[in-house]
Amino acid sequence: MPVTVTRTTITTTSSSSGLGFPTTVGSARALTQPLGLLRLLQLISTCVAFSLVASVGAWTGNMGNWSMFTWCFCFAVTLVILIVELGGLQARFPLSWRNFPITYACYAALFCLSASIIYPATYVQFLSHGRSRDHAIAATAFSCIACLAYATEVAWTRARPGEITGYMAxxxxxxxxxxxxxxxxxxxxxxxxxxxxxxxxxxxxxxxxxxxxxxxxxxxxxxxxxxxxxxxxxxxxxxxxxxxxxxxxxxxxxxxxxxxxxxxxxxxxxxxxxxxxxxxxxxxxxxxxxxxxxxxxxxxxxxxxxxxxxxxxxxxxxxxx
Structure with a gap:
């Protein structure tokens, strides 16, 4: 169902959340809906992950760079999605909004999963005990939380039998x-x-x-x-x-x-x-x-x-x- 937002009204859609109840867009109340709260969790967990690593410089080599890129990229795109929904800008977004959020959520879940496995396996275990190792372990934990949050979004918004939605769902x-x-x-x-x-x-x-x-x-x-x-x-x-x-x-x-x-x-x-x-x-x-x-x-x-x-x-x- 297309979403239409004007300056004076707030239009809702029941198909965007996949939870069976309307999701408010074009308003700060979009953040109080289950999907909005889930995206806030994604935003916070990825932000904390790369902040913990950056604060002690706990990334080196290709695998460390991959993990750092993953958390920064996921944070940035999630922030863009929240801004679009808060401003009711779905119709002006250059890509199909029926397909983009779930496509990104699926990629982000896989990205964070890979970082949650690769980072501790190829980096954290080689760190000596101390502040850097503690930060790296905490970052891995928040990466796992982000992975679960993105996977939950995919489960919530994927197409159900008989439901008309975008192909990517x-x-x-x-x-x-x-x-x-x-x-x-x-x-x-x-x-x-x-x-x-x-x-x-x-x-x-x-x-x-x-x-x-x-x-x-x-x-x-x-x-x-x-x-x-x-x-x-x-x-x-x-x-x-x-x-x-x-x-x-x-x-x-x-x-x-x-x-x-x-x-x-x-x-x-x-x-x-x-x-x-x-x-x-x-x-x-x-x-x-x-x-x-x-x-x-x-x-x-x-x-x-x-x-x-x-x-x-x-x-x-x-x-x-």
């Missing part, structure tokens, strides 16, 4: 977010070219990750920009073709990546002890063998996501027919 839409996020994590782990440039088969895997990421990102952007009617084919058919292609591509990567990374016949290293970069454990550093294993696991996760996406997308096509 449906299961296939949320799966698109998961697929692109997992691909981003894969890119982070294969940021060192020596992991794949020695074998054309491994370069194919990198091409698979890139192509599927671009296709999923295009589907998300089309929905955020309300541009799905610009496609030469029906959008459900486009989604089904995209999901089928991605499943086939990822199936090849799931076989090729472990084969060439862990099978000695193809120059791989089946055991972690064979990787000299894993011999000495350095702070803030993830060795090559661990990176290869992480990519193999993430490839399997994304393949499962694309299979589920294909099932839901094919169902939409049959329903349309």
């Amino acid at each position: 449906t299961v296939p839409g949320l799966l698109k977010v998961l697929e692109t996020f997992v691909a981003c994590i894969i890119f982070a782990f294969i940021s060192e070219p020596y992991l794949y440039q020695h074998q054309p088969a491994l370069e194919w895997c990198v091409a698979v990750y890139s192509i599927c990421f671009i296709l999923a990102a295009v589907a998300i952007l089309l929905n955020l920009g309300d541009c799905t009617n610009m496609l030469p084919v029906p959008f459900p058919s486009f989604l089904s073709a995209l999901a089928l292609l991605s499943v086939l591509f990822y199936a090849t990567a799931l076989v090729i990546w472990p084969l060439y990374q862990f099978d000695e016949k193809y120059g791989g290293q089946p055991r972690r002890s064979m990787d000299v970069s894993c011999g000495n454990r350095h702070t803030y550093y993830v060795c090559s063998w661990d990176r290869r294993l992480a990519v193999a696991i993430l490839t399997a996760i994304n393949l499962l996501a694309y299979v589920a996406d294909l099932v839901y997308s094919a169902r939409l096509v049959f329903v349309r027919v």
Whole structure:
């Protein structure tokens, strides 16, 4: 249901909160609604997380930078969402407001989840006992709180059976977010070219990750920009073709990546002890063998996501027919 706000009236909508009662927009009372209070919790928890870390300089290296970026980014976008809703500016927002908040909330939940795992695993455990470590542990706790808050928003605002809403609030839409996020994590782990440039088969895997990421990102952007009617084919058919292609591509990567990374016949290293970069454990550093294993696991996760996406997308096509 579109939201209309004038200078003298406050218009409400019952579909934005997903809780079964109206949400007030264009007024400070928007913050007293359950969804508004939840977003305030998101804002505060991410602010506290990056403030605790920044106050003692407790971030170093790629993983520390990733965590700091996550908390700052989530704080900034959540603040923008609150300002838009307080000012009743949804109609002037450049992206589809039916799709943007839940898309962002899903990304933010995954971002904060990754920071809550990566930051303590690659940074906090190496800190000596003291003020910096205490701040880092507290920041991790607030990151977990933010993750739960964003996940709760996704659960509250996702589409229910029979409900008319934006595509990104449906299961296939949320799966698109998961697929692109997992691909981003894969890119982070294969940021060192020596992991794949020695074998054309491994370069194919990198091409698979890139192509599927671009296709999923295009589907998300089309929905955020309300541009799905610009496609030469029906959008459900486009989604089904995209999901089928991605499943086939990822199936090849799931076989090729472990084969060439862990099978000695193809120059791989089946055991972690064979990787000299894993011999000495350095702070803030993830060795090559661990990176290869992480990519193999993430490839399997994304393949499962694309299979589920294909099932839901094919169902939409049959329903349309």
